[in-house]
Amino acid sequence: xxxxxxxxxxxxxxxxxxxxxxxxxxxxxxxxxxxxxxxxxxxxxxxxxxxxxxxxxxxxxxxxxxxxxxxxxxxxxxxxxxxxxxxxxxxxxxxxxxxxxxxxxxxxxxxxxxxxxxxxxxxxxxxxxxxxxxxxxxxxxxxxxxxxxxxxxxxxxxxx
Numbered sequence: 001x002x003x004x005x006x007x008x009x010x011x012x013x014x015x016x017x018x019x020x021x022x023x024x025x026x027x028x029x030x031x032x033x034x035x036x037x038x039x040x041x042x043x044x045x046x047x048x049x050x051x052x053x054x055x056x057x058x059x060x061x062x063x064x065x066x067x068x069x070x071x072x073x074x075x076x077x078x079x080x081x082x083x084x085x086x087x088x089x090x091x092x093x094x095x096x097x098x099x100x101x102x103x104x105x106x107x108x109x110x111x112x113x114x115x116x117x118x119x120x121x122x123x124x125x126x127x128x129x130x131x132x133x134x135x136x137x138x139x140x141x142x143x144x145x146x147x148x149x150x151x152x153x154x155x156x157x158x159x160x
Contacts, residue, residue, distance in 0.1 A: 006054050048119025051119075
């Protein structure tokens with residue numbers, strides 16, 4: 001209720017610590033939060049997580065990635081070219097990463113930079129990363145939590 005223009009939030013009874021958004025169109029989107037995540041985070045941290053998920057909805061990230069994935073699948077099948085497949089897949093990873101940074105920036109604008117940083121720091125405690133993960137982050141659809149925190153702290157657009 002304290003997040004402006006929030007989509008409906010549903011609590012899903014599960015031990016996993018997750019939050020996600022579903023729905024191609026903002027008017028039909030919903031946010032799901034597990035009881036495991038709710039129990040593991042502070043109120044301020046949950047506000048940041050929900051604001052992040054709302055930013056995905058408001059910026060239509062789900063629709064954009066769905067559209068790209070459909071075009072990617074059809075084009076890859078029609079062209080049957082490994083180089084195209086690889087380049088288009090890397091572009092998809094870049095788009096996903098950019099959407100995460102944009103959702104963090106939108107959440108920081110909505111609920112405040114401090115609240116978003118609280119959420120990211122609490123998630124970093126829940127999901128500690130190994131030291132070697134940063135060397136393979138280029139092949140991941142999501143930037144590391146440390147990269148996301150740095151982008152919110154500096155206010156600069158992070159590199160993909």
